[in-house]
Amino acid sequence: MDAAPPPPTTGTPATGRLLVAAPALGDPNFERAVVLLLEHGDDGSLGLVLNRPSDLDVAEPLPRWSRFTPDPAVVFVGGPVSRNSVIALATAVVDGPALPRPAFEPLLGTLGVLDLSADPDLLGGGIDEVRVFAGYAGWGAGQLIGELDDGAWYVVDGEVADAVGATPAALWHRVLARQGGTLARVARVPADPRVN
Numbered sequence: 001m002d003a004a005p006p007p008p009t010t011g012t013p014a015t016g017r018l019l020v021a022a023p024a025l026g027d028p029n030f031e032r033a034v035v036l037l038l039e040h041g042d043d044g045s046l047g048l049v050l051n052r053p054s055d056l057d058v059a060e061p062l063p064r065w066s067r068f069t070p071d072p073a074v075v076f077v078g079g080p081v082s083r084n085s086v087i088a089l090a091t092a093v094v095d096g097p098a099l100p101r102p103a104f105e106p107l108l109g110t111l112g113v114l115d116l117s118a119d120p121d122l123l124g125g126g127i128d129e130v131r132v133f134a135g136y137a138g139w140g141a142g143q144l145i146g147e148l149d150d151g152a153w154y155v156v157d158g159e160v161a162d163a164v165g166a167t168p169a170a171l172w173h174r175v176l177a178r179q180g181g182t183l184a185r186v187a188r189v190p191a192d193p194r195v196n
Contacts, residue, residue, distance in 0.1 A: 016107050017036075017037050017040075017156065019155060020183075033051060034049070045138070048078040049137055052168070054076060055074065058075055065116060065120055068090070076131060081135055086116060111163055
């Protein structure tokens with residue numbers, strides 16, 4: 001049986017970057033999770049797990065936004081905190097009309113946080129895709145840095161497609177593999193090391 005690769009050096013957490021769960025993280029809420037950081041600062045961090053689709057169709061709770069939802073057109077579980085709250089990410093149409101703030105807060109390239117109380121008919125010409133998340137991942141002051149020091153997460157650059165891609169089950173592997181080097185080797189670690 002091959003040993004798991006050593007933990008690689010990771011980047012610095014920041015808004016718009018990804019946290020990718022290390023194989024030995026040990027928290028079932030975050031097993032093989034890919035988290036997009038929406039906020040990171042001295043007071044703590046907040047993010048959305050991008051690869052946990054639920055069985056709830058977006059059209060059920062949010063019929064007016066469902067026409068913008070890419071496959072899989074379901075609500076995603078954004079994390080274990082406040083599962084009754086909803087946060088949406090959206091991609092703006094390239095060369096489309098400018099989206100007004102605070103209805104759309106840019107985050108990463110054409111990706112931003114969308115205010116679901118906005119009128120989709122007024123924003124529709126500028127919105128390409130919308131992904132809806134119930135709950136979020138949160139860390140108190142210093143908590144995420146402690147987890148990084150323990151080797152629980154890898155911090156890497158995100159891409160817009162990470163948030164709205166059609167194959168969320170493959171996201172953990174895909175993000176690690178594109179990093180090359182040690183992280184690409186981590187991507188090959190099986191979910192159950194006994195099958196290695």
